[in-house]
Amino acid sequence: MSEQDAKFEEGREAPLNLGAWDADDLKVLSALAQDAVFPVSEMSWRAGERRFALLINRFRWEDAGRSRHAPERVQSVLVVENVLGVSSHGIDRQDKDLILSLLSVTFEPGEDGTGHVSLTLAGDGAIRLSVEALEVNLRDVTRPYAAPSRKIPDHGA
Incomplete structure (x- = not known):
């Protein structure tokens, strides 16, 4: 095999399916979700199920083949999961065309496993979830597609 040939392992496109049950797990999940974009209409809180969900368009930071495509x-x-309440600021929920950009997901612990999950958004927006216990999941639901901008997100240094 020449140095130019791709290895079998490089051809795998395994979707992410991760869970976070502590602050360290959440740091990994947050890094993979950084710079995800989503319309405000793709936020859902089901109070009866105690579940808050976002359908996001996630940048594939983990993509090792980026140099090839x-x-x-x-x-x-x-x-x-385990969401007891939701609050937000800096978000116009009535603007159905509003596109939000996720910067980070963090956990502020409270007493006995309770706490707050904070979703920090670009432009000073934020979503704060009161949780009974930390349980966050990130799961890819489509095949990867070329980023419309054809660029890697850049926050400047």
């Missing part, structure tokens, strides 16, 4: 995104579902 354009940067990619993939649709993913970000789900927070």
Whole structure:
């Protein structure tokens, strides 16, 4: 095999399916969800199920083959379980054309496993979820596609 040939392992496109049950797990999940974009209409809180979900277009930071093809995104579902309440600021929920960009997902612990999951958005927006216990899942639900911008997100240094 020449140095130019791709290895079998490089051809795998395994979708992500991750869970976070502590702050360290959540840091990994947050890094993979950073720069995800989603319309405000793709937020859902089901109070009876105690579940908050976002359908996001996630940048594939983990894509090792980026040098061989354009940067990619993939649709993913970000789900927070055990949600007791939801609040937000800096978001116009009535603007159905509003596109939000996720910067980070963090956990502020409270007493006895309770706490708050914070979703920090670009432009000073935020979503704060009161949770009984930390349980966050990130699961890819489509095949990767070329990022429409054809660029890697850049926050400047």
